[in-house]
Amino acid sequence: xxxxxxxxxxxxxxxxxxxxxxxxxxxDQIPKGLNEDVIRxxxxxxxxxxxxxxxxxxxxxxxxEMTEPDWAHVHYQKPNFQDIVYYSAPKQTKKYESWDDxxxxxxxxxxxxxxxxEEQKRLTGVAVDFVMDSVSVATSFKSxxxxxxxxxxxxxxxxxxxxxxxQKYMGTVVPTSDNFYAALNSAVFTDxxxxxxxxxxxxxxxxxxxxxxxxxxTGQFERTLVVADEGSYVSYLxxxxxxxxxxxxxxxxxxxxxxxxxxxxxxxxxxxxxxGDKNGKGGIFNFVTKRGICETNAKISWTQVETGSAVxxxxxxxxxxxxxxxxEFYSVAVTNNYQQADTGTKMIHLGRNTKSTxxxxxxxxxxxxxxxxGLVQIHKGAHNARNFSQCDSLLMTDECGxxxxxxxxxxxxxxxxxxxxxxSKIGEDQIFYCKQRGISEEKAIxxxxxxxxxxxxxxxxxxxxxxxxxxxxISLEGSVG
Amino acid sequence: xxxxNNLHANIEGKEILKGLTLEVKPGEIHAIMGPNGxxxxxxxxxxxxxxxxxxxxxxVDFDGLDLLEMDTEDRARAGLFLAFxxxxxxxGVSNINFLRTAMNEIRExxxxxxxxxxxFMAMVKEKSALVELDPKxxxxxxxxxxxxxxxxxxxxxxMAMLEPKLxxxxxxxxxxxxxxxxxxxxxxxxxxxxKNATIVITxxxxxxxxxxxxxxxxxxxxxxxxxxxxxLAIELEEKGYDWIKAELV
Numbered sequence: 001x002x003x004x005x006x007x008x009x010x011x012x013x014x015x016x017x018x019x020x021x022x023x024x025x026x027x028d029q030i031p032k033g034l035n036e037d038v039i040r041x042x043x044x045x046x047x048x049x050x051x052x053x054x055x056x057x058x059x060x061x062x063x064x065e066m067t068e069p070d071w072a073h074v075h076y077q078k079p080n081f082q083d084i085v086y087y088s089a090p091k092q093t094k095k096y097e098s099w100d101d102x103x104x105x106x107x108x109x110x111x112x113x114x115x116x117x118e119e120q121k122r123l124t125g126v127a128v129d130f131v132m133d134s135v136s137v138a139t140s141f142k143s144x145x146x147x148x149x150x151x152x153x154x155x156x157x158x159x160x161x162x163x164x165x166x167q168k169y170m171g172t173v174v175p176t177s178d179n180f181y182a183a184l185n186s187a188v189f190t191d192x193x194x195x196x197x198x199x200x201x202x203x204x205x206x207x208x209x210x211x212x213x214x215x216x217x218t219g220q221f222e223r224t225l226v227v228a229d230e231g232s233y234v235s236y237l238x239x240x241x242x243x244x245x246x247x248x249x250x251x252x253x254x255x256x257x258x259x260x261x262x263x264x265x266x267x268x269x270x271x272x273x274x275x276g277d278k279n280g281k282g283g284i285f286n287f288v289t290k291r292g293i294c295e296t297n298a299k300i301s302w303t304q305v306e307t308g309s310a311v312x313x314x315x316x317x318x319x320x321x322x323x324x325x326x327x328e329f330y331s332v333a334v335t336n337n338y339q340q341a342d343t344g345t346k347m348i349h350l351g352r353n354t355k356s357t358x359x360x361x362x363x364x365x366x367x368x369x370x371x372x373x374g375l376v377q378i379h380k381g382a383h384n385a386r387n388f389s390q391c392d393s394l395l396m397t398d399e400c401g402x403x404x405x406x407x408x409x410x411x412x413x414x415x416x417x418x419x420x421x422x423x424s425k426i427g428e429d430q431i432f433y434c435k436q437r438g439i440s441e442e443k444a445i446x447x448x449x450x451x452x453x454x455x456x457x458x459x460x461x462x463x464x465x466x467x468x469x470x471x472x473x474i475s476l477e478g479s480v481g
Numbered sequence: 482x483x484x485x486n487n488l489h490a491n492i493e494g495k496e497i498l499k500g501l502t503l504e505v506k507p508g509e510i511h512a513i514m515g516p517n518g519x520x521x522x523x524x525x526x527x528x529x530x531x532x533x534x535x536x537x538x539x540x541v542d543f544d545g546l547d548l549l550e551m552d553t554e555d556r557a558r559a560g561l562f563l564a565f566x567x568x569x570x571x572x573g574v575s576n577i578n579f580l581r582t583a584m585n586e587i588r589e590x591x592x593x594x595x596x597x598x599x600x601f602m603a604m605v606k607e608k609s610a611l612v613e614l615d616p617k618x619x620x621x622x623x624x625x626x627x628x629x630x631x632x633x634x635x636x637x638x639x640m641a642m643l644e645p646k647l648x649x650x651x652x653x654x655x656x657x658x659x660x661x662x663x664x665x666x667x668x669x670x671x672x673x674x675x676k677n678a679t680i681v682i683t684x685x686x687x688x689x690x691x692x693x694x695x696x697x698x699x700x701x702x703x704x705x706x707x708x709x710x711x712x713l714a715i716e717l718e719e720k721g722y723d724w725i726k727a728e729l730v
Contacts, residue, residue, distance in 0.1 A: 427569065429569045432553065432569075433568070433571070434579075435530070435553040436529050436553055436565075437557055437562075437579070437639065437643065438554055438557035438583045438584075438590070439583050440554050443586070447571070447574050447579065447582060450573070451573025451622065452572065452573055453573070454572075454573035
């Protein structure tokens with residue numbers, strides 16, 4: 001159901017970034033800076049087993065030898081890695097046994113963010129893992145999921161409770177040495193979500209992780225690992241917000257998806273990190289590595305709505321290893337003011353009869369820059385591989401930029417690859433038409449933009465789709481020029 | 482209903498309207514005819530609130546409101562409707578969603594509650610039948626992939642849904658075959674009441690065989706140079722616009 005005009009009007013009144021508040025929650029922080037000792041401290045604080053510490057130390061050594069890449073079509077002041085706090089956790093005296101134990105200020109924070117953790121009060125079935133700064137705060141519906149053999153918990157908990165699963169899959173999709181930020185994440189990640197769906201189980205509810213940066217001066221490095229065992233299905237959502245600050249905060253996450261034979265993972269993101277102010281001051285650097293691997297007949301579908309962050313640099317990708325596997329990427333990336341986004345996907349076809357679909361919708365407003373960068377790679381053995389890519393760009397002003405960098409590498413002559421791209425400017429005529437019917441300019445833009453993104457928004461679970469519609473409208477409010 | 486007085490307007494420095502005066506009362510249908518470039522569509526655009534035009538002189542009173550001071554959307558909410566000569570496509574936005582948004586904006590403006598889904602759908606059914614618009618088109622994206630005739634019928638369908646006080650039909654007959662013309666005209670005639678009014682802008686007399694105007698005006702070189710009843714349209718058809726030009730010299 002599309003949400004009502006009345007709700008939209010209310011949202012528009014409050015059109016500034018509305019998640020920009022800071023919660024007054026005492027935190028347990030370690031000093032700024034990064035070296036082996038810091039990593040040992042993080043590992044010790046989390047009471048990790050030796051293998052985990054070894055993984056981190058190895059990653060740190062790999063990272064130390066790497067240099068920060070600069071091929072993306074973005075410009076920013078590179079972070080000073082010694083000026084970041086790598087561990088900051090809301091202080092809690094003990095593990096929450098029940099909802100009642102949760103710090104009231106924390107509850108208030110969740111309420112403001114619109115996250116409902118109170119299971120008994122929820123009508124719709126969405127299980128939530130809430131990650132604030134460096135740690136997972138609470139996970140709902142855990143026991144109910146457990147009955148089905150589904151594991152849904154914080155990454156730290158998984159390291160303790162399910163070490164064999166973590167060890168088996170962690171780093172298999174995104175190796176430590178994959179890239180600069182993935183290596184950094186592997187060394188210092190502090191928490192995230194872990195999810196395992198056993199053979200043949202169809203997860204009955206949406207699983208969701210809500211990431212929140214609260215403390216200043218910190219980086220957020222979380223790691224998500226989703227494993228769908230043979231013949232299983234899961235739909236996973238993540239949402240992100242952060243307070244408004246003048247500084248640029250770094251968010252460098254790693255997400256790994258493993259879709260085993262005949263399994264399907266649907267992964268949806270609504271990214272609304274603080275984008276910086278109108279003059280481009282502050283905002284989150286969102287440098288994320290997301291990748292999934294599909295075994296035989298498996299499917300991974302990425303859907304993302306990117307409206308936040310000062311700089312976004314990410315390419316949720318699929319390795320189509322198994323025969324008949326399917327990869328999909330649906331993306332809406334909005335940039336306004338001075339935001340920059342370089343985002344897209346990689347579809348790596350290894351197996352026979354593999355299929356991939358890419359639908360990317362970029363919307364640029366203000367003085368922003370929005371780039372689609374995608375790679376479709378058909379390997380030698382990928383007979384009858386198919387790809388369809390469609391990249392559309394919508395310009396809201398004369399000062400913004402939209403760029404498309406599609407790369408195609410094909411080593412098998414039986415492959416069929418299609419690429420379509422369009423660039424259009426939001427039509428004055430369309431807006432006038434709406435206004436002549438009594439619709440205000442803001443609402444007209446909302447309608448037109450949501451219409452433009454419909455193919456992508458349709459991929460989102462209902463609750464998220466409504467949220468995403470609002471976000472799009474709010475992010476672009478007053479941006480036609 | 483509407484009083485246009487001595488309206489002068491420019492676009493990019495070129496004067497298009499040069500002192501146009503016209504009054505339309507409730508219950509009336511006025512036809513404005515004229516050769517290409519006379520300023521017919523400019524008049525429609527200015528009344529609807531297109532910003533490219535600069536009004537340099539004159540006034541427009543719409544039901545006691547100073548129309549030229551109002552934003553486009555406020556004019557629409559006050560009951561002014563323009564059936565576009567070239568209806569715009571809005572991909573991904575369903576006709577129904579579009580209309581419902583429009584209708585609720587207008588209702589909100591009047592201090593009314595949003596229309597209920599049931600009431601709305603009943604109305605869609607009734608009004609789409611009026612212009613013989615395939616109900617499937619109601620759920621398709623606004624004008625996207627519509628034929629020329631479907632687009633025009635969709636305009637009249639929207640008009641029927643929004644129930645304006647004053648409807649301006651800008652060359653609604655262009656590109657229509659006889660059947661579509663009859664359907665569109667039938668829609669307009671059915672919606673006619675003593676509370677609303679219509680301005681039909683057209684090039685040809687053809688449409689006026691179906692929509693009988695109370696008054697016919699000839700717009701030439703930015704001014705109304707001749708007014709009369711429907712007989713004027715017949716005379717124009719016979720003698721052509723050159724007759725008017727000759728008369729003016």
